[in-house]
Amino acid sequence: MRRRSFIKSFFFSFFATFPAFFKAGSTSALKSAAPISADRSVPQVKSLFGDRTLLDSTDIHIDLPEIAENGAVVPITISTNLERISKLFLWVEKNPTPLIAELEFDESAAIFVTARIKMAESGFVTVIAQQGEALLRRQKWVDVMQGGCGTG
Amino acid sequence: MKNLGTKIRIQRQSGHTEIKLLVSHPMENGRNRDSISGQLIPAHFIQKIDLQLNGKTVVAAKLGAGVSKNPFFTFRLKQTNPGDRITVRWIDNLEFEDNIEHIIE
Numbered sequence: 001m002r003r004r005s006f007i008k009s010f011f012f013s014f015f016a017t018f019p020a021f022f023k024a025g026s027t028s029a030l031k032s033a034a035p036i037s038a039d040r041s042v043p044q045v046k047s048l049f050g051d052r053t054l055l056d057s058t059d060i061h062i063d064l065p066e067i068a069e070n071g072a073v074v075p076i077t078i079s080t081n082l083e084r085i086s087k088l089f090l091w092v093e094k095n096p097t098p099l100i101a102e103l104e105f106d107e108s109a110a111i112f113v114t115a116r117i118k119m120a121e122s123g124f125v126t127v128i129a130q131q132g133e134a135l136l137r138r139q140k141w142v143d144v145m146q147g148g149c150g151t152g
Numbered sequence: 153m154k155n156l157g158t159k160i161r162i163q164r165q166s167g168h169t170e171i172k173l174l175v176s177h178p179m180e181n182g183r184n185r186d187s188i189s190g191q192l193i194p195a196h197f198i199q200k201i202d203l204q205l206n207g208k209t210v211v212a213a214k215l216g217a218g219v220s221k222n223p224f225f226t227f228r229l230k231q232t233n234p235g236d237r238i239t240v241r242w243i244d245n246l247e248f249e250d251n252i253e254h255i256i257e
Contacts, residue, residue, distance in 0.1 A: 100218035110228035
């Protein structure tokens, strides 16, 4: 009985860990070289960062309209005074292609960016900032009146 | 290909230099249909934008099709001096590209 359960758990852990390895490999490739793909199967935040902890930080400022009339053009401003930020990831969870942008900053650039993004429907906009090895997160909810065409 | 233009406007402000970038680009995600023919419009969007200061990349952006049509971005540099060269270049998934250069006065 004990041996059987051991074997069982071994197999479970084997199958549970290996796809994770595979995923981690493919997403790190995405992070380093490949541009963001147009296809639907862009990995979710979780697979983009694996099991790394995301710390919520109010020091990342996101300016977004609370209500967006037109989901095709939603203005966003991201800024922070935190030191040692090397990357920003901009993620819109409800979009068919959630990863909107990945920005890499040199020391001579201020961590400040404005953009106009598409939102398919109401949902959270997530900004993840990489500070050294740590990942900081800030989320903001946006009500989208009309997703319409051209979104995602 | 119609009207893929790139414009930048650079302003030195107290404490930083602001760079505004406007590109005329359809940013099609490949899921929209042509209203007349009903055919899918092929994906066509900017994948990379590089902002360089004197030849060194200071902001490197990878974009998806979730950026709105005719992308408009603002970036800030901590410090610039007169004579510094600012270059912005972009490339899309169909390998169209453009770059624009500006010397700070």
